[in-house]
Amino acid sequence: MLKRIRLGDDVMAYCGRCKEERMHQVVALHSEGRIERVTCNYCQSTHLYRDPEAKAAAMPRRTNGARSVEVKARASSGRPARSYSPQETYATGDQITHPKFGEGNVVEARRGKIDVRFGREMRTLLHAG
Ligand SMILES: [Zn+2]
Incomplete structure (x- = not known):
């Protein structure tokens, strides 16, 4: 028993x-x-x-196949890059081209300012937003 x-x-x-x-x-x-x-x-x-x-x-079986695939192609959202002008309004995620810094990605849009990543560099630019 x-x-x-x-x-x-x-x-x-x-x-x-x-x-x-x-x-x-x-x-x-x-x-x-x-x-x-x-x-x-x-x-x-x-x-x-x-x-x-x-x-x-x-025995706990390891399931390696279920690992989620990282989504990497996030930076290029397919939207066409706009040429930068302080008179324009930009939003987070916008792609811009700057005459001096080249292609950039708007990381954050604030009132009157945008934080843009140009390659490895971050720049704060003016905008009309
Ligand atoms: Zn324990």
Whole structure:
């Protein structure tokens, strides 16, 4: 006869945070009486219970394919670059061409001023906004 586990019981379990087996307190049970969640007595982290004996079977499988692809082509939004003039109004994300600094990207538009990135350099320019 197996010992019946109840909430609050102490069990040995592998702690993912401590990276070793620790005493854990049972904080959630399945309806069948199996342990569902435990709290590590050492680091106080709560996690799913992993049976030490069933470790090989329940090895967490790494899913590398699900990693989100970084969206990189953000700077060029496809909008045509406008030539810079202090009489014009610009908004964040606008592409501009400056007679002196070349192609730039409006990082922030404020009242009367815009912060523009020209390659690696940031410049603050006037605008009519
Ligand atoms: Zn722990």
